[in-house]
Amino acid sequence: MPTTTVRHAVLEVLRATGMTTIFGNPGSTELPFLGDWPNDLRYVLGLQEASVVGMADGYARASGHAAFCNLHSAAGVGHALGNIFTAARNNAPLVITAGQQARSLLANQPFLGASEAANFPKPYVKYSVEPARPEDVAPAVAQAFRVAMQRPRGPTFVSIPVDDWGMAAVAPAARTPLGDMAPDPLLLMQLAAALAASARPVIVAGPEIDEEGAEILALAERLRAPVFTSPFASRLCFPESHPLFAGHLAAAPEAVSAALAGFDLVLVLGAPVFTFHIVGECALFSGGVALWHLTTDGEAAARAPVGMGVPGSLRLGLPALTALLPEASRAAPPPRIRPPAPPPAFPLPPGHVLARLHALLPPGTVVMEEAPSHRPAMHAHLPFEAWGSFFTMASGGLGYGLPGAVGVALAKPGTRVVCLIGDGSLMYSVQALWTAAQHRLPLSVIVLNNAGYGAMRAFSRVMGTRGAPGIELPGLDFSEIARGHGVPAARAERPEGLDEALRWVLTSDGPALLDVALDQGVAKLYREKDEA
């Protein structure tokens, strides 16, 4: 059996699995891996580990393929854990490795030594190991790849002692990827019968549809059923100008119950049942409505408080289900009426800015969004149509969007990427601007700047609280910050010139940032405390 080093065995695993872009931030415990870096692998440096993991997540989700990260022992993993949490909620397939001190030093708490290294990233990794022997490192990386890619996808972790890299090892045999599991055909037949007998079915579509490339259009059209998107979906769930599109469910039990009231069968596809942000009575769960739940995430199916769970791949399940269904004879529901765009005004209304962006967005653009308080305006005025054209995060953890957008741009050379981001959000991982500049990515960063944590202002009304500190963000100049990272920048404050500024940022050669000063009116995210 041919013998090589751990380092060469791991590099062979990276090549065999197609993980040829490496996202990292280096330290001394990673140097023996990084020295004599081979030309066929691309190393993408992030200046903080939250950016490193965010970039890898964007890259993995936009490419549909696991991305590889190399972090610095405990301190680097620690900085990364916010975005590892987000990667878990995003179902982003990641293989995250971290350096560890030399095995001979570990007994006596060395500098840079990680304590219980494999426990540290838990519970937000699907697999976590510090291999017992150097020769187990390359097989562990190969295993982490397979686990990360298995649905539901997610991050994995391998801790690698620094002295392992030069040790003798055997390169693991390349394995073909694992297949997906199909839903039980008998359950699909029962579901088809229930749908055929239903007078008023409704679909709730989730992000697994975009991830799997699953065929939902044929199913929805055959059923003539309205389609809502699931709360906090991390990617496009249904084309938002399609006549069957009914709108976005809010993450509130009352709102979900109200939107789905009057239907006699709720079909949830590729989303949890349901992701809630605020408490409340969920009349839907106690009303006895028939709920069917197709998802690749068996744990989410088990967790759902009501309904018939049908675990399995949507890619395999949706065409099979559609084939079992007769063409519905009912009238299609009336299409959703989107509100008219707000007229230009000073200060700039968010809805107006988003409507102008919608008008000017070049075809083929991919948008990454992290602007929580502007979700209602975005849902009204910036519909997305194409599969793979929209990403955000499912976790609620800010600091993902900007590096996520950088990762999308790295995964899709030649594609214009727009990062639509709040001023508060931008600051959590502002360091990712530098990586965008170094790689000259066609990235348009549009800061929806309301000079504060807008979602906190909105939430204060939902909860009926006043006088909370830490919500206002004065004194930040995003143009200077961007230029300091090597990204050209401009600011838009008035409706005159807005189109020109948007055209400038949308056609930049390399990254550019447009800081848009908005009306600071408070958005309505949920039912507010003083409403009857």
Next chain:
Amino acid sequence: MPTTTVRHAVLEVLRATGMTTIFGNPGSTELPFLGDWPNDLRYVLGLQEASVVGMADGYARASGHAAFCNLHSAAGVGHALGNIFTAARNNAPLVITAGQQARSLLANQPFLGASEAANFPKPYVKYSVEPARPEDVAPAVAQAFRVAMQRPRGPTFVSIPVDDWGMAAVAPAARTPLGDMAPDPLLLMQLAAALAASARPVIVAGPEIDEEGAEILALAERLRAPVFTSPFASRLCFPESHPLFAGHLAAAPEAVSAALAGFDLVLVLGAPVFTFHIVGECALFSGGVALWHLTTDGEAAARAPVGMGVPGSLRLGLPALTALLPEASRAAPPPRIRPPAPPPAFPLPPGHVLARLHALLPPGTVVMEEAPSHRPAMHAHLPFEAWGSFFTMASGGLGYGLPGAVGVALAKPGTRVVCLIGDGSLMYSVQALWTAAQHRLPLSVIVLNNAGYGAMRAFSRVMGTRGAPGIELPGLDFSEIARGHGVPAARAERPEGLDEALRWVLTSDGPALLDVALDQGVAKLYREKDEA
């Protein structure tokens, strides 16, 4: 028994324990705690959680009193975990709380819900809990304070569901702080006898001395023993111009063994035995030398591979030990000769810049350092004298120094604080500049800018590696970045004008940043691979 709410009970605990400055970054799960914020508590906002925890650590260590953090559920805790690791290694007493989703939502993985919330920050917290009932929240915060303050100090964690704040509770009775444990008097007598019989004793002094305010000078002078500082000490261990000061031990087994060779008794005070960064043979451990180890950290005492451990407080132990010792009659060792400062040159030599800084540093200044590749130059040309005048981090985790300096400045109103930081280091937690600007802190940020990760360049020589990616950092303009955060900035490139620039940054009204472009010559941190 008077009944109040969980929120008021926790606010009373904060007042009773003196944790009246709160470091935070808010989200919806913290709003019921933050609403109607009382005037007698100060809320300090950080724009990223690594900055929040770093500020709290600097504040706690400079004040000697636990600091309180309030973070945002899983995403905020995740971003914070790099600096929580550093706080553990720094023995920084912290009470870290985080929001959690409402108890009624937790069963079904809600938005912003933390899974296994109390496990997530492990293993780098001393105590971690999500209280079983709302009424247990305030007692848990009080308990976290006591555990954090007990030596060896460190971070603690309490996860608080959002709906707990309004529930009924009883404010816990205020408790007096716990006492310290003294070393076993019999062991101190045995140690005194060994020291009296020793011909050539040597002291290795650690950061617990500064933390405890322990009297090492009288002991060292009575013994006439040379004093080295322990590797990677997180604060001053001994006045560095004192005639008995012998230098800084490097974190390498061979270097420690060589420095301590020829002594017949090694007395390690308030530091581990020893913190190593690189592997090697530690001849000291196999040479049969008598090693005595006084430390407040019983775990570190147990972990030490050799020596007689004497666990207990140095504040109580050192005066007791000194009282048992006769005045030594041996000649004092010759004082350390510091090398002359390098002459002015272009590009600027780091040693020259640090020597000029030393000459110009106003009395009473506190320095926070995070510039790993400039440690040798700092040790040679920037000696510290006063207790509490120097801080750095013990973990190796970059991204602590800038927020740590902000925390020191908040803890010591009216004191000039200098943050001496590498360009790579600065970028991990650059967001802390904004907090310094908002609070108009007298903080002088001096960027020792070698346009790359200098420690990685140096380490490449130690390990004999070449061609590693991710080490060069071109294209960053720190002046623009600083101004974007509201901090005035200047750049120094030549020896002419260096003093003027240093004077400007050292006397700023509010924070200021000086970007010093340095000679990029590679520092020698350890024995290099190609040395004989």
